[in-house]
Amino acid sequence: xxxxxxxxxxVLLGGVVxxxxxxxxxxxxxxxxxxxxxxxxxxxxxxxxxxxxxxxRPWADRVAGRLGPRPAPTPYxxxxxxxxxxxxxxxxxxxxxxxxxxxxxxxAERAIVWLVVGDVLVAEAAFPPDQRxxxxxxxxxxxxxxxxxxxxxxxxxxxxxxxxxTIGKAGRPVTxxxxxxxxxxxxxxxxxxxxxxxxAELAAxxxxxDELAAETAASRRRLEVxxxxxxxxLVTELxxxxxxxxxxxxxxxxxxxxxxxxxxxxxxxxxxxHHVEExxxxxxxxxxxxRVIARGVHPAVLREQGPRSALEEVIADLPRPVHLxxxxxxxxxxxIESGLYYAAASAISLLAARGGRPPLEVxxxxxxxxxxxxxxxDDPDDADELRAALADDVDRLAAxxxxxxxxxxxxxxxxxxxxxxxxxxxxxxAGGTEPDRGGGVA
Numbered sequence: 001x002x003x004x005x006x007x008x009x010x011v012l013l014g015g016v017v018x019x020x021x022x023x024x025x026x027x028x029x030x031x032x033x034x035x036x037x038x039x040x041x042x043x044x045x046x047x048x049x050x051x052x053x054x055x056x057r058p059w060a061d062r063v064a065g066r067l068g069p070r071p072a073p074t075p076y077x078x079x080x081x082x083x084x085x086x087x088x089x090x091x092x093x094x095x096x097x098x099x100x101x102x103x104x105x106x107x108a109e110r111a112i113v114w115l116v117v118g119d120v121l122v123a124e125a126a127f128p129p130d131q132r133x134x135x136x137x138x139x140x141x142x143x144x145x146x147x148x149x150x151x152x153x154x155x156x157x158x159x160x161x162x163x164x165x166t167i168g169k170a171g172r173p174v175t176x177x178x179x180x181x182x183x184x185x186x187x188x189x190x191x192x193x194x195x196x197x198x199x200a201e202l203a204a205x206x207x208x209x210d211e212l213a214a215e216t217a218a219s220r221r222r223l224e225v226x227x228x229x230x231x232x233x234l235v236t237e238l239x240x241x242x243x244x245x246x247x248x249x250x251x252x253x254x255x256x257x258x259x260x261x262x263x264x265x266x267x268x269x270x271x272x273x274h275h276v277e278e279x280x281x282x283x284x285x286x287x288x289x290x291r292v293i294a295r296g297v298h299p300a301v302l303r304e305q306g307p308r309s310a311l312e313e314v315i316a317d318l319p320r321p322v323h324l325x326x327x328x329x330x331x332x333x334x335x336i337e338s339g340l341y342y343a344a345a346s347a348i349s350l351l352a353a354r355g356g357r358p359p360l361e362v363x364x365x366x367x368x369x370x371x372x373x374x375x376x377x378d379d380p381d382d383a384d385e386l387r388a389a390l391a392d393d394v395d396r397l398a399a400x401x402x403x404x405x406x407x408x409x410x411x412x413x414x415x416x417x418x419x420x421x422x423x424x425x426x427x428x429x430a431g432g433t434e435p436d437r438g439g440g441v442a
Contacts, residue, residue: 095125098165102185103127106178108167110148115163117204140164150174153186225399229392245286252279306331307341307373308364314345315362319355322348326364328371336371336419339400343393343417344373350389351377351413372418380413393417 095113102111104127113125114137121143123135137143140161144152148168155163165186167178256275259268302310308327315322331337344362352360361376380386387406394404402419 096127096129098185099125099127100129102165102167102182105181105185106167106169106174107172108150108178109170110168112166113163114143114166116161117201121164151179151182153182155186225395229396229399232392242286242289245282245289249279249282249286252276252282302338302341303334307337307344310341311344311348311362311364314348315352318349318352320352320357321359322352322362323359324362324364328364328366332371332421333423335400335423336421339396339402340371340373340417340419343390343397343404344375346390346393347375347386347415347417350386351375351380366421369421370418371421372416375415377413377415378411380408380411383408383413386413386415 099111099113102108102113108127111127112123112135114121115124116122119138121137121140137146140152140154143149143164143166148170149166150168151174152164152166154161155165165182167174167182169178252275256272256279259271259275301313306328308324311324315324348360348362357379361374363374363376365372365374383406390404390406397404397417397419400419401423402417405416405418407414
C-alpha cells in the first residue's frame, strides 16, 4: 500500500502531460497541416505541458493522499488537536478528539472519555460518535465491571479521581501498544481532562444552586398559602364563636339597663340583677370560648409535648368517645407537627360533634419518611359535607407537601392526613425516585 501511494503521483502527472501532448499535436495537425505540425508541434506541446503539470499537481497530491496510507494517530497529534480546540473557546470540544484517537489508535470497537461529576462517572464523549454519550456509572469499580470495558486508565487530580479513559475491543486482545497509547493520551491530556471535569462539577453545582433557589421560592409560596389558610380559619372561628355570644351579652346588659330605668316597678331591681347575672354567665362563656380558640391557634401542649398530647386535650371536650392510638417516636419540625395536628383536630371535631354514636378510631403513625393520622368512623355523616368542611385543611397540608385522603367504604369512612417528616425539596436527584405518598381528597 505504501509503494502504491508513492507511484500514484508521478503516474497521474505523467498522464496529464501525455494528454496535453496528444491534444496539442491533434490541434496542430488540424490547423497548420501535418508537415508544419511535425516541426513546431513538440515545442508548443512542451510549452503547454509544463504549466498544465503544475496546475494538476495539487489534484494529484489529493488523489495520492487518498490512495496512500494514513498516518497513525499519536498522542502528540491528539494533544495538538486538543490545544487547537481549547483555543477555540471550549474545553468540552476537545473531548471528542480524545475519544477518536483512542478508538482509531487502538482499533477499538468503542472508546469513551468518562468525567467525574458529583459522585458518578458520566460518559462525556464516545467513539464512534454515533454512540450517544451521557451514560452514568456509580463508581470506578462498577465501570471496570461493565461489559465492553477491556482497558481503563484513570486520570487523577492529586488523590481525587477526575476522569477515566476506556476502550473496548470486542473479544480482541488489548496489546502493549494499545495500553501505551491510552496511557500516553491520559498523561498528556490530564490537565485538559482535569479542567473539563472541574468545569462539569462546577456547572452541576451551579445547577443545584439554581434548583435550591427555586425550591426555596416554592417553599416560601407554600408557607404563604398555609398562613393564609390559617388566617381564614381563625377569622371564621372568631366570627362563629363571638357573633351570637356578643349579641346575647349585649342584649342582657341592655335588658338590665331598661329594668333599672323603670323606677315605678317594684320588681325592677330583681329583674336587673337577673339580667346582670345572665350577662355574667354569657361573658364567662365568651371568655371560655376565646380560650378554646387561643388553644387551637397556638396550643401550648402541642409545642411542649407533641401532637398526641394536643389531640388528647381536644378529645377530652368532645361529646362523642374517641379512641386514640399510636404515637410518633420522636419530635418533628414545628410546621409538620402543627400541620398534622390541625388537620386531625378539625376532622375529629367535625366527626365527634354529636354524642350517642360509636367511638371514633384515631391512629397516629410513621412510615419511613411519612407521618400520618388515620381517622375511622363506622357511623359517618355525609362525606361530601365533610370534604367541603375540610377544604382549608386540605390546602394547608398541600402547602406543606402532604395531602388528605377521604374514602367512603359504604357506611365506613376512612380519613388519612399525611405529611413528610421534614420540609424537603420537590426536585429529585438524578436517578432518584419519590416515595408514593398518596393523592389529594379522594
